[in-house]
Amino acid sequence: MPRALFCRLLPALLLPLLGSAHAADLSSRYTDSDDDMVADAPAKPGEWLDPATLIFAYTPVEDPAVYAKVWDEFLQHMEKVTGKKVRFFPVQSNAAQLEAMRAGRLHIAGFNTGSVPLAVNCAGFVPFTMMADENGGFGYQMEIITYAGSGIDDVPGLKGRTLAFTSPTSNSGFKAPSALLKSEFNLEADKDFKTAFSGKHDNSIMGVVNRDYDAAAIANSVLSQMQARGVVKADQYKVLYTSQTFPTTGYGYVYNLKPELADKVRKGFETFDWEGTALQAEFKNSGQAQFIPITYQEHWEVVRKIDQAMDVSYACDN
Known part of the structure; x- marks a missing residue:
């Protein structure tokens, strides 16, 4: 595809991402002191997010209303674990989901495989889990x-x-x-x-x-x-x-979520019982039955290599 045409097709948010290839280009808004390729939580408590209502978004699908029902029991469980209200945000596009997290309006999300590097580097997304089958196998x-x-x-x-x-x-x-x-x-x-x-x-x-x-x-x-x-x-x-x-959809939270709250979000995914839920019914046909721990550095390496081959950069400070 000609570069000019490709640029016209991209939303304005993503235009700066084209350029020379880099394996990881965290925005200058973030730090990564432990070299795990994702943003660290802010050092100052005054910069932490501790909202009364947590907003969750699943990757854009044809009918978001269907998935609001699919995720309802999971969100009720997350409310019990975090002590917060949790609301489903029906995003209409990848760009809208990225911008919502970048702007601090989205706290927990599932980003599709290809969007995870953009979300990590440009929106402060911290992926820590994805769906897998009963034996821990994953992927599509x-x-x-x-x-x-x-x-x-x-x-x-x-x-x-x-x-x-x-x-x-x-x-x-x-x-x-x-x-x-x-x-x-x-x-x-x-x-x-x-x-x-x-x-x-x-x-x-x-x-x-x-x-x-x-x-x-x-x-x-x-x-x-x-x-x-x-x-x-x-x-x-x-x-x-x-x-x-x-790898499949990556789930995680925004980097500046209050650390204690971020830990509770992790626990919410770890302790969710799939048995008899709408989530189980929806995803069992693609072999998914649990959430397993992952790291962006390891599990998204193949995706980053594809992006490098296509000369895609995640730099977004321009």
Whole structure:
């Protein structure tokens, strides 16, 4: 994709992020004295956030109202653990979620895989957990799908056709497929195939099923959830490519949350009982059954390498 076109597609918040590649570029607003690649809590108590109501946001989805119900029991549990009111914030875009945390209006969040580095470096996000299966296994794959009867039988068959991405910040919806299509198949966006941006994985999947797009790059975890809800059927699409495994949505809090409160937020995730909850019902079809501890430095290394390959910088002080 030409750089000029790519820049026009990015929200204003993300424009400064293009440039030379860096593994980690914490904003000058933050410090990292322990070299764990995430922002330290402020040293001065006067700079800590201790809100009466904690705001939680899940990564943007097609119908936020559905996920407000999915997360309701978890948020009730978080209220008991923290002693605070906890409210669900239905974000409409990755940029809105990033800006809300950067501005101090969002305290706890689940950021999608590709947005985690931006959230860490530009919004002070401290990820510490993600979902996993009963045995602690985690991850999802990027898949390129097409609709049944499209006439596309393999990845080279995308040449001259339209491939939908989700958003420029998405790992599986843009960055990973762009890097892999170039390195493995020598296919470049807007040179060898046409592109479209749907905004969300749900939109890309429905766009393929409804034949608005010839193909789409999506997270197969989202596809599994939509298929389990009966939104799409297996005979409506065909998988052309499946990638290596990537980490899933990263959950955490904003760096300047009062340390004692941040510890309680961690405890809220650690002690949540999934059994019989709407959260279990929603995510069991993608094999997720618990929250496990993670670190940004270790678990997001593969994502940072993809960003480096695409010449993406996380510097956001400009």
